[in-house]
Structure formats: structure tokens, C-alpha cells
Amino acid sequence: MTAAGRWTTAAVALLERLMATQAPAIDKAAGICADTIAAGGLVHMFGTGHSRMAVEEMFPRYGSYPGFHPIVELSSTFHTQVVGANGQRQAMFIERVEGLAEVILSNFTLGPPDSMIVISASGVTANPIEMAIGARRRGLPVIAITAVEHSQASQVRHSSGTRLLDNADVVIDLGTPPGDALVTLDGLDTPVGPGSSVTGVAIINEIKVQTAELLLARGAMQPVLTAASIVGVAKSTQLFDDAYAEHARRLAKVLTPLPTTTDPPTQTPDRPE
Numbered sequence: 207m208t209a210a211g212r213w214t215t216a217a218v219a220l221l222e223r224l225m226a227t228q229a230p231a232i233d234k235a236a237g238i239c240a241d242t243i244a245a246g247g248l249v250h251m252f253g254t255g256h257s258r259m260a261v262e263e264m265f266p267r268y269g270s271y272p273g274f275h276p277i278v279e280l281s282s283t284f285h286t287q288v289v290g291a292n293g294q295r296q297a298m299f300i301e302r303v304e305g306l307a308e309v310i311l312s313n314f315t316l317g318p319p320d321s322m323i324v325i326s327a328s329g330v331t332a333n334p335i336e337m338a339i340g341a342r343r344r345g346l347p348v349i350a351i352t353a354v355e356h357s358q359a360s361q362v363r364h365s366s367g368t369r370l371l372d373n374a375d376v377v378i379d380l381g382t383p384p385g386d387a388l389v390t391l392d393g394l395d396t397p398v399g400p401g402s403s404v405t406g407v408a409i410i411n412e413i414k415v416q417t418a419e420l421l422l423a424r425g426a427m428q429p430v431l432t433a434a435s436i437v438g439v440a441k442s443t444q445l446f447d448d449a450y451a452e453h454a455r456r457l458a459k460v461l462t463p464l465p466t467t468t469d470p471p472t473q474t475p476d477r478p479e
Contacts, residue, residue, distance in 0.1 A: 209391060213399040216388035220405050223381050231378045232412050235349045238321050238376065239413060240420035243273035243428065245319035248456050250275045250346075252310075252337045253325035254282040254301040260325045260351065260406035264414060265453070271418065271428040272453040275460075279310060282333060300333075304365060307336035314460045316344045323349045323413075327380060327402040329357035329370030338373040339366070350374030351409055353402055359384040380405045428452055 239249045251274060253261045258278045265274040285297040300306065316322075322341035326334035329352035338348045350370045354377070357369050371377045380402045382388070387397035421427040429449045434442035 209389065212389045213401075216399070217401055217404045220381050220388070220401050221408055224379075224405050224408060227381070228378050228409070231376055232409065232416065234376045235323070235378060235413050236416035236420060238347050238349060239273070239323075239417040240424070240426075242319050242321045243417065243421060244424050244426040246456065247273075247319035247321070248275040248460060249273060249321050249323060250277055250314075250316070250341070251323045251325070252277045252307075252334065254279070254331065254333050255285075255297065255326075256400075256403060257325040257327065257334075257406065258283040259403055260410050263407050263410045264323075266431055266449070268431050268433055270414060271430045272449050272456065273417075273428055274414075275453075275457060277310065279306075279333075301331045302333075302363065304332045304336065307333050308340055311337070311340045311344075313462055315462050316341065316346060316460060318345050320346050320460065321349070322346045323351065324370060324374070325351040325406060326370050327353045327356060327382065327386060327406075328360050329353070330360045330363050332364055334370050335364045335366070335368060335373060338370055342373060342375075347376070348374045349376045349378065351378045351380060351406060353380040353382045353386065356380075356382060356384045356386060378409055380409070 242249050251261045251264055253259075261276045261278055264270060265272065265276060279300075282297050282301040284292055285294040288294050322338065324334045324338045324341075329335070329350065338350060341348050350373070352370050354371060357371055360369075362369060382401045382405065385397060386400040386402050388401045389399045390397045418427060418430075429445045429452065431449050432442055432445050436442075437445070
């Protein structure tokens with residue numbers, strides 16, 4: 207059998223399964239997001255590795271709107287150089303370091319009405335698990351987007367003995383098999399063509415659209431980033447400016463301020479050579 211079209215066929219089947227099995231969980235997630243945004247809060251979003259694609263798909267993109275706060279650490283996602291400085295080995299190491307998520311969270315003062323979406327296909331690395339744990343500790347409902355079968359087939363690595371799906375109020379299953387890849391070829395003993403990105407992006411956009419519908423019903427819809435080809439240059443520019451201003455306003459409320467003191471420094475900082 208030729209390989210042509212096999213990945214696309216498998217991806218379409220994944221999407222059909224997604225809507226057949228995950229619609230209730232997506233509905234719950236959209237309800238949480240609408241509650242957060244209507245109350246003036248932020249839906250914080252976090253992912254490492256290739257999960258950053260789903261995080262950045264939510265906002266800022268054409269057809270998206272403020273209320274979602276993408277949190278992406280370059281140290282655990284910027285790995286396109288593969289080897290050498292900023293390579294894949296370092297990124298994979300960093301996302302497994304316990305304690306880093308709490309350092310990231312220390313930049314923000316989080317609490318209700320905010321919520322958190324954490325995305326991780328494996329759901330067993332330290333950063334996503336601890337981001338969910340830290341968010342729940344602060345009183346935020348947590349939505350996990352993860353590949354349940356793949357996660358359960360993976361060895362638990364975190365010292366808590368838990369996976370991401372154990373630390374969430376809503377779990378949305380990416381539906382991909384263990385190992386993520388969808389196509390097996392004759393003569394090759396390992397599958398090719400991962401599928402979690404396609405279902406991850408589908409889940410994000412389902413949440414985005416369903417949340418918008420709920421916000422509209424409450425009279426709380428935010429300005430949508432829209433191309434000039436649809437609304438004209440002036441209107442498009444105004445929508446972008448309004449959306450960015452609203453995002454900045456919401457983010458300013460959660461950024462942890464630097465400590466202020468009138469006391470002189472106790473010692474002179476070391477100067478670089």
C-alpha cells in the first residue's frame with residue numbers, strides 16, 4: 207500500500223474521534239474559559255516542546271481575541287537548531303527539571319477568576335505537571351490537554367508519582383497512540399508522522415470558538431484580531447490595537463511587581479570582567 211494519503215486519512219480519523227468522544231470535555235473547558243474572561247481574568251496557557259504550537263494558536267492569531275495568556279519558555283521550546291547551543295537535548299532536559307514551573311509562576315500573582323490550560327502530549331514531564339499543580343494550589347481550575355493512552359503507557363518520572371492528567375479538573379484527550387506517530391510502513395519497524403499537533407490545534411480552536419459563543423451570550427465578547435482583507439485597513443488596525451490594549455490591561459493585573467525598598471544595597475554587585 208502506498209504511503210500517499212495515509213497520514214491525512216489517519217489524521218481525519220483522529221479528528222472524527224475527537225468530536226465523537228471529547229465534546230463534553232471541550233464544552234466544560236469553554237465554560238471555564240468564558241467564566242474567566244467574562245469576569246475580567248486571564249486563561250493562562252502553558253506548553254513545552256511542540257506543545258507551544260497549540261499555546262500560540264490560541265492568541266495572538268487572526269480570529270482570536272484577548273483573555274488568553276500564552277506562557278512559553280524559550281529554553282524548553284526553542285530547539286530548531288537540534289544540536290549545539292539551544293539544541294533539542296537541552297530543551298528535553300530543561301522540561302524535566304523539577305522546580306522550574308514554580309519559578310515561572312513566581313512572575314505572576316495568580317488567583318480566581320483566572321484559569322489554566324496546560325498542554326502536554328506525554329503528560330509525564332516535570333514542567334507541565336508542576337504548572338498544573340501550582341495553578342491548582344493558587345485556586346485556578348486546570349484544563350489538561352494530553353494524549354491519555356500515550357501518557358498511561360509512559361513511565362511516571364515526576365517525584366509526585368503523578369501525570370498531568372492526575373492534576374486537572376478537566377482532561378481533554380488528544381487521542382493519539384503511544385509514541386504519537388500514526389503511520390507504519392512496511393520494512394520500517396518504527397512509525398512515522400505524529401498526530402498530536404493536529405488534534406491539539408483542533409481542540410484549541412474548538413475552545414476558542416465555543417468560548418466566543420458563550421461570551422457573546424453574556425455581552426462580554428472581546429475584540430477579534432481580523433484581517434484588513436475582511437474589514438478594511440482602518441478597522442483591522444483598530445481591532446488589533448484594542449485587542450492588544452485589553453491583553454496588556456489584563457496582564458498588568460497579574461504580573462508580580464518587583465520588590466521596592468529604600469534601603470541601600472548590602473553589597474556592591476560583582477562587575478563583569
